[in-house]
Amino acid sequence: MAPRAMKRLKVEHTSSDHEEDDASYASFGGDEHDAPETEGHSTVGHVIDGGWGEKKDELDIGDANDGVEYRMEEEQDEDEDEDEDDDADEDSVGIDQLQPKSASSPSRSKMIQKDRKNARHPPLSTSGSVNTSGSLKSNLFKLQIEELLSQIRQRRGKKEEDAEKALRALKTTIDATAPVAPLSIAEARRRLLKHKVAVPFPAPGPPKDAMYKLEYAKPAAVNVTGSYVLKTQSRSNELLSMDMMIVMPDALFQEKDYLNHRYFYKRAYYLACLASAIHAALGHIYNIHFSEFRDDHLKPVLEITPLAQQKPDNAESKPAAKWCINVIPCLNAEVFAAEKLLPSKNSVRPADESIQAAPTPFYNASLRADMLVKSYLRVLHDTASRCEAFRDACLLGATWLRQRGFGSSSAGGGFGNFEWAAFIASMLQGGGASGKPLLSDSYSSYQLFKATLQALAVRDLSKQALVIGDAAVMPVGDGSPMVWDAARSHNILYNLTPWAYPQLRQEARLTLTTLADQLYDGFGAAFITKKTGTLPRYDYTINVQSPVASSTVQLYEILKRGLGDRVSLIVLQPRSASSWQLGTMRPIVGTWVVTIGLAVNPDTVNRTVDHGPPAESKEEAASFRKFWGEKAELRRFKDGSISESLVWSVDERGYGVLEQVVRFLLGKHFGLVADDQVSFTEADFVSLLRQGARTSGFHELTEAYKQLETDIRGLDGLPLSIRQIMPADAQLRYASTRPPGNVTGQERTQPANVTIQFEGSTRWPDDLVAIQRTKIAFLLKLGELLQEAHSSITARVGLENPHDEILNQGYLDIVHARGPAFRMRIYHDREQTLLEQQLKDKSVAPSAKEAAAQALAVYKRDYIRGPAHTQAVSRLCNRYPPLSGTMRLLKKWFASHLLTNHVAEEVVELIAIRTFVQPYPWGTPSSIRTGFLRTLHWLARWDWRIEPVIVDLSGSGELKPAHAQAMRSRFEAWRKLDPSLNRTVLFAASSVDADGITFTDGRPSRVVAGRMTALAKAACQEVEEKGLSLQPRSLFASALEDYDFVMHLDVGKKRKSAQYKNLELATLDDPALVGFDSATLFLQELEALYGSAIVFFYGGAERPIIAGLWSPQTAPRVWKMNLAYSALPTKTSKDGEVMAAINKTAIVAEIARLGGDLIDKIDVR
Structure with a gap:
């Protein structure tokens, strides 16, 4: 092979x-x-x-905005001794040192060799280490990983050169800024407004009577940070993102500035001063806007992008290069005491001193993150220097995250490239038993990637924090996931939203299952397929719009408690923060818009009765009633228990149970009751199905089938005993487009195919033609016995395949008076043996062998594969x-x-x-x-x-x-x-x-x-x-202009008998017409007559149209006799040779004559 x-x-x-x-x-x-x-x-x-x-089919991976932060220090003077550099400046590179370099590391070949060695001999798992057994599961998978990495590793091109040129220009401008004396809040605002810059204060803004002053001084350091310098930014990113770190001087801050947003107010003013200077010097070259750093409203940043290049003489301008520079103010780690910013501390004092101050973990961690930028830069750089596979593991992680919509911003769930890299670096340092590392520096990139997924999937960090290092004081969390860096007193996952963490763990588990599946190649599913679309990702999607802004965390907690085990996942997708002009205030969203995605549990989602706490539990029952309000009621159940409960049923507007629950919760707790405030999308797809999505429409037929099997097995007088009766029809495996019995107007009942096998006997003939005749005799006897035993059954033998005597010749239509109908054929295993013998017989003519081969294929399809397929699909539908x-x-x-x-x-x-x-x-x-x-x-x-x-x-x-x-x-x-x-x-x-x-x-x-x-x-x-505005019906509509001609059928055309009601009813009830489908028979005749010249397309009962395309084989050709289609002689313009051209007009006219009243009209292109 x-x-x-x-x-x-x-x-x-x-x-x-x-x-x-x-x-x-x-x-x-x-x-x-x-x-x-x-x-x-x-x-x-x-x-x-x-x-x-x-245009989305190509690999689109990496996260442009979620870079791994890495430090580039300013170039040292040539006469300065490099040995005197402190730890923070080791191996750092200044902006002026950005030079073209090879994308691959000098030790790249060694890294590949090491990956191959580890793939053959994975390192043994130590105590407390994450399991990485398995390595690369195949050579193909290994090659795919290497090919992926070779394509996404960072390279240098014109876009990178342009961005680095902008970095140097920004640094020059920032270095030339002059200090600004301390000013009051009002004076600082007025001063910058004169330069058309509005200070981007976070809400709530600073009080007008604040006693502290705002001032600006030259930065203590200006460095380039992020995944670009660390070489962990994916080359497949459409947007090249760079971060410029501006270290604010310590002298600008006081000891208490960490309280009540004072640090963030001063940071915003400092950023506005930078914006004013940069706009004055470079505003004619670059676009300069404010934006929120990772959707954190506390921390605005400057966003620098290139302007489109204008051509002379009003020519069309060139598109701007796709790069972005984020100017991010930060400060040194020693400015504020770390113990003041622990998750359990409060840093925003309430106005009413009598109110107990609650902890402010996010506020504290956000401020702490600004203090630790340089520290984490050093950590990531040291890890990359120590672990050769670290960079590639970050690239694999960035690819995996991007394909699933994760990012460091709140809209991305708060887990992006930086969090991934920091998480790996932390596990390479500690987290295991006795403080040992969870991961080894010798792991390959794939092992690091897989081990990180295992750490996310196996350990619930919201219940058991991962502590890195020796923690003198164990942090007290609020139930949020925590990776506690004891050396820096910081939770790396502070920005991870409560709804994104369960989704992150679920994605990690799914990927591990994919990679462990030996039956299929999991590479594409893990790294290639993009699954960020809302509609295919979630079972239900809800759009919530409200004029009153509410907390998304509160919304999540309400839905989580109210939906319970009906759902396995609740994901909120708030609108991502947009950038704004320097001279305008932060944009205020007029309408609070949140998209909610739900992954449901099919076994419990439609439960109509919810059991609450028992009546004896007073506190729990009171809490239950407070949460559910008038919907809660005390009920006694069959087992004698009395408990609070909720009862749901289909209401007058047709809402399902889940939709009722969600609408009730949003109405009670948020006042959202109007349909334009809460909209569901799942029902639009279900409405496209006849009789909805449930299988109840099939129950009558399945019960009739079971009864038929009982009736046949109970018959006396059959020549042979029955071995088995098997269903072989889409209606009996819950898969027919229209449920059985869903017939209207002129539609007739479609019989469900069934096969019956009798016990073997020497009385069966040993000839294929004789076997078919014997089958007909069996069917006649079976029909006679059924009608004698059950007056409600009508049985009639039908004939088929008259053109080939070795194919099945007869079937038995069994029609119940109440509607269900079955078409039964006899399965005799001796036929297969005889057909195979005929194929092996060298004395048989080639034409007879071909007929036997076709008959054997039909036999296997109808009697072996078809019934087995039906039984398997039926079981899966129940599962x-x-x-x-x-x-x-x-x-x-x-x-x-x-x-x-x-x-x-x-x-x-x-x-x-x-x-x-x-x-x-x-x-x-x-x-x-x-x-x-x-x-x-x-x-x-x-x-x-x-x-x-x-x-x-x-x-x-x-x-x-x-x-x-x-x-x-x-x-x-x-x-x-x-x-x-x-x-x-x-x-x-x-x-x-x-x-x-x-x-x-x-x-x-x-x-x-x-x-x-x-x-x-x-x-x-x-x-x-279209996203959430999609109209599902649009997916089922396609234009007819691509076809050469289109026949619109009138399958409901009434016969003359329909003039009289009694004749019409008698015709519809005629057993001889059960399963009669005039349109399908017409199509079969057309294909038999014109199949060599025309390709026909048919939509069945869902779209009664037959369209045709002329085959390319009907192009004009040299005239000859016995063409397979009607032709006209034509002459070419060159040499006058007579050619044969297909007579399309005559053929279409002949088709119209054959169709008669069945054709309503024909459109010819």
Whole structure:
């Protein structure tokens, strides 16, 4: 078997003429456009993408704003002795020393060798260390990691040169600033307003009668910091971000300035003075704005970006280079005592002294972080010098965080590149037993990455803080996650929001599960796939808008308590702070807007009765009643217990239980009751399904099937005893687009296919044709006995496949008086043996062998694979409640885009099931919306030319890696046998169908598969662009302009019998017409007659349209006899040679005649 080749990771999107030709996803291109774009045959695998649309398909990783902070000191004088530098200045580089350097370290080759050594011989786990067993799980995975790192490691280009030039200009300007004498608050404001700069004081602003003064003095130090200098900033970042640290002089601050925002007021004034000087000197070259550092309203910073370059003569200006410099004021670590800023201390005194002052952990940590900038720069630099793999581990972590939407800002959850790097550095220093390091300096980059994920996933830092170093005083937290740096008295994770931490741990657990799965390659799920979209990420999305601003933390706590075990995750997404002009005040948001994402527990989300505390627990019961108000009631239950409870039911507006709970909580605690204040999005997808998302619409048919099995087994007089009766229909596995019995108007009941197998007997004939005749006799006898035993059943034998005598010839339609209908066929295992013998018989003619091969494929599909598939899918639907709705919605999507006759419904089901049994990088979907959108996301990225679909239908890991590898080997064999994909385009295997082509042999074609991919990409792009404003119905609409002609069917056309009601009812109840589908039969006839000249597309009952495309093979050709289609003689303009051109007008007219009243109209392009 040939080894799986490696794909080149595509990290930059370069437009080309080739791509422009294929820009329209809904268009039909040539063969070269039929599949997702990949490079040459030397690369195998996906073109790695990270987004929802075509232009987002390339790897988009790294966090531009969350840099690892690292210090660059000012260049020392040449005559100064380097040995006299203090520890803080060791190995530091000044702004003036920024020179072009190689992106790779001199020891890079040694690092790779060390990674390979560690991959073969992972270091033994020591006591208290994080488990890193496993290393790189395969050579392919190792190569993928190395390729990824080689592409995202920092390099120097023109963008970097321009940014460094700006750094030098800023430093020169700042060094030239003059001191400003102490001024009162009012005087300081007036002075800067004259220079069109408004001081960005945090709220609440300083009192007008404040006794302290504001002043400005030349900075004590100006250094470049961040991941750029540490070389941990990903090159794939679209925006190059640099941080300039401005150390404010100690003399500007007094001992008590840490209280009541005084430090932050002075910091804001200092920043405003810098802004005034920089704007005066460089405002004509750069854009200069205020912004909030990591969404912290206490700490504004200056944001410097380039202006667009103007061309002369009013020509179009060039776009500005994509870089940004953040000017960040900070101070030395000795200015304020560390013990004054512990998490348990209060630094904002209440106005009423009688009120007990509560701790202010975030305020204290935010101020403390400004004091420790230089200290952490030293820590990270020393770690990078000591641990060769540290930088690469930071790059892997930055990639992982970026793809999941995490960042150092509050909008990103408060865990970004700096927190990741500091967390690793801390574990390399301590945190283990007896103060030993949790990690080893000898770990490879992948081991460091995986060990960090394990530390996040296994240990709940909100309950058990990770203490680094010897802590003289153990910190007292408020339940927030804590990594306590004892040497610096600081919580590294102070900015991590309470809702982001559970999500971070969940993502870490999911990634570890992905990487541990030996059945599938987890590299793409871990590092490539971008999962920041709100709609596919959360089961329910709620938009909250209120004119009154409230605390997002309070909102989270209310929802967490109120929803309880209904949800597994609650994530709040407040609006990120925007930048503002220097001369304006901070923007005040008029409306408080928060997006809430919920991941639900499908087993409990629709629970209608919630049990509260028992009546005997007075305090708990009182708290319960206070929280729930009038909704709480005291009830006695069947077990005799009396407790507080909540009762939910579908209200008059049709809200589900979860929506009722959320609306009640928001209404009671925040006064939000209007529909425009609280909006849900999940219901819009469910409404697209007939009879909703629940499987209750299938219960009548499943119960009828069980009763039918009982009735047949109870019959006396059958020639042979029954071995088994097996369902083999989408209706019996909860997967039909329309639930059974959901028929209206002229629609007739569609029978559910069932197979019956009798016990073996020597009385069966040993001839294929005779077996088919015997089957018909069995069916006649079975129908006769059923009707005699049960008057409510009508049984009728039907015939099929008259063109081939070795195929099944008969079936038995069984119709119950109350509606359910079944179509039963007999499964006889001797047929397979006879067909295989005929294939091996050398005396058999080639045509007979071909017929036997086709018959064997049909036999396996109908009697072996089909029933096994039905039983497996039915079990999975019981295990995963949203699976049924997801499959039905995906089938509706295929039908809406006229692909029903090209992609078998079993293949559609496998594609949907894959999202549940192999959900990476997400977890298992808990709603129809997430199941459907995640399936579309995968479908858009699936390169079916080089990747098979392999699905474990057991849902319990019964499909072993060896079996999966055998399926991949079979797929590779098919690709070698049919490299042009003329016969098998999609390869869809499962644990019950190892062949992989049972439902895909011959269909779809390359053109149709390419259109499937293009439509999925277009849908995903629509989801990404529209976000929460998406109208789900828009995903199910596609234009018809791409087709050469379109037939609009009138499937409800009434026959003459419909003029009389009694004749109409009699016609509909006629057992001979059960399952009669005129549109499908018409399509089959068209394909038989014109299949060589026209490709037909049909939408089934969901979209009664048949569209056609003229085959390229019908292009004008040299005239000859016996063409497969109607043709007209034409002459070429060059040499007058007679050519044969397809007679399109005549063919369309003939199709219209064949369709008759079934066709409402035909549109010809």
